[in-house]
Amino acid sequence: MEVSTLKKMIDDLCLHEDVHVGKTSLIIDGNALYYFLYYTSDPKLDQCCGGDYPGFKHKVCNFFKTLQDCEVNPYVILDGGSHTEKHEKNVSRLKYKLKKAKTIAETEPDGTLPEGYNVLPPLVKDVFIEILREKGIEFKVCLGEADPEVVSEANQKQCAVLSIDKDFYIFDVHKGFLNLHNFEWKKEEDGKIPAKIYTRSKFCQHFKLDPALMSVFASIAGNDYSRLEDNGAFAKESSSPGEYSIKRLDGMLGFLSKVNLDGLDDSQKRERALSEALNHVGKKENQTFKQAIKKYVKPEKTSSKLPPWVCEKVERGELTSFTTSVVDQKTILLTPLVEDFSQRSSYKAAYRIRQYFYGLLTGGEMCTEYDRDGEEIKDYRVPSILPSSDEQKQLKLQRLHKAPEGLRRRVFEQALQVQTSDLENIPDQLKLPVCVTVFWFKKLQHYSKPETVNCLHALLLWFVCEPDGPEDEFEKKMKALKDEGVSIWQPRVAHAFSQWQCCMRQSLHLNQLLCSPLSEPQCVRLYCGPLLHRLADEDTIKQLQKTLRGEKKELSKNLKTILNPTTAED
Template structure:
């Protein structure tokens, strides 16, 4: 809504992007590419990863043709201060997932009803590696590093995150909605460039107050509930949300800031805004403002070698959530919400993985006497690294067998490409819950073994066999996670 309002006010400059560096918010990019593809990529049956790869490759090929050098930053663990916001968003995503799951294949899913398939980020990272595109997976939210690198490299930022209207970016912000890479001409990409200076000049607002505006207007950390006071002061003809933002900007532009430094300006503006609507001083707004003034890179308890592997995409960021926050919030799946969650299928495996990360598992390791002074968390992380990098095959096989509760010695006569699916099959049948039909699971697995997922009729087949399609998609996901140590 705010983005549309800025477009309506023409607070941008028409530009053609060529021969430049470009800092890209990776999460925003893969969300946008998946949701805006034409034809629309599947969300009902677990995801269309080949189609997604084509879209991503076409995007970066366009950048290459226009001599644009991309630098990708990906989010890591979520900010603990945003937990309530994330829980609220998850509930909203679950409602969308229910809508998608119950919409008939021949019907159109309501506009804006999108749920990202669970492995899109993993596939995106693999494509970046394959193409040799420079990227960094951050330990926390990417915003601080995006802003820092953009100003250091003197490059604009490409994202859909409205926070980049607020940050002080020396080369401005390109919104993905207006980055028309599919309309490139003569080696140039039409786009709209937003700068904070142009915004402030239009609204006669001191740039130092942009963080105050964002804090009271509403973001992931705070929102000032003003009961319509600001909207009533606006002369804008737009809808309520636009009138409210216009009213806030008008109010802030009238605050007397004479003789104050930037910090004092923000303090006075916040105090007067709170008083204006009868609210008391609140530390939440101050913390929210500070995240724009001095965006800090998140710290982590992870050892340096683990952080490095996270940054280059060799370790999943779930490691950060499990070790630092002792919590995990898996992505929402499009499934039958009247049945058990598909995540219950892999629960024992995830539990095993979490124990490796959070418990002292020296029993799995050879003598670690030289590491006795290391904390339990460090020893646990060390064990995961040892198992995945240095451990002999026998030990890795033992851990694999314990996780999947199978004996790999029984697989000698099974073709190599089927060994993992067979292990997963045994695991599932050993963990069937009351009410789950074994024949449905078997049907799903057989579909996976005998059908080509890239065949033209595959999507239609899965849509006709909803339960079987769901189980197979989870099998594929589980197999991928087990292979990569990402459960």
């Protein structure tokens, strides 16, 4: 049941009401929102060069400013780890994301992509959470999937849910579901946002369906857990003039509405309806459908084997929710990136850092990663690394947060093979990114290319840049380069920066797990793909270096001393 199909059916039948949203509370599906804002931006935010986080921040801030102007009080709830039952589905999605990433990589920056071909840059969620915290917007990160908590909070606060997730057409959200595609926040007028609200009751009324059977409909129509292969049987019974996918849904709803439910309680109604639907197409009953139904009827909040202090950090957005997947499932899915597909996966560059991350979380157990091998997704067994220390007891996950800061810092240094004592002349905000850059550049020097050195210098210039500071000649030139955009996509440059982002993201998460022995950098300032791609050119680098003055020139000199680059010197 693709969201587009059900949404199209609901839109075609006008099974929603026009509303103007203002002076209300609103529960927001955080993952849906950051995907939506990144993918629907106008002008389009970069995806082929690794992402544009400053541009994304501008978009997110505008959205929440509009809510504030309309006196809408948002509470954002984000997904954590995924259910083990969805593993096969998630791996299948990974393969589809790989196809999309490769297509984007093969398409010119100003070229046309197939509809829905989007790839989220790797640090978007981290940047989004940082913005929520900075703006004082109430939020929570779940240990598992957010849906149960979204529904619970919405019904408790008696307010609507804002999302694009098809499941909210099925859940019993008392005050209704606002689909982001119909939430016209850019057309706010007189403190109100035009929108369309969907209620399950109106849907059921139209199809003469007992509300208790909505979960049965979802389980047979197709969701992340189950799908009834009916070989067109339901579509043939539909009188809908719509396309096949809509006929199929319409036929199912028509069939379910005719099931005799007299004298049954809700549980019995679901059992009978499912049994009859399966029998109708010659299928046997199995637990898959019953489990899928249960997800809607009694959605359970996810529990975890994580220690309480880790759970609290995850829920506050101070630690990546990947920790739950590692500890509970020993599995991590590495989302495909837009990179040079003739080279090894960019994630290989951060392999060592992930091994330390896994070691701290599992106590040295083997983990499984799903990553690309060429143009396929494969699973790899990854041995975790336990930090070499005489103080192993203090590094056990249960008490890691109580370990001395010096010890936690040494673990970080071991993982990245750096010495933070070398960074005395580097501002605190840049210490972690500089450590990452040292680690990344050492890795790349084994098969160094001219593009790699240019990428290094581009990063150093970006570190020196202060977009929100006084506009000197250097800043003007940097802004002009960003505004020009990227006309030619360079695979090797894209790959080098993709490797850097993988190292950056994993180091950021390792630092969080170690309770920040290094200052947390501002995520939004870590990377701006379109600008960095323009900077990764020897002549451009030399021109910009000549415009550095005062503190910026001094910082640039200190950065070069640490990284010891070999070309494009002043």
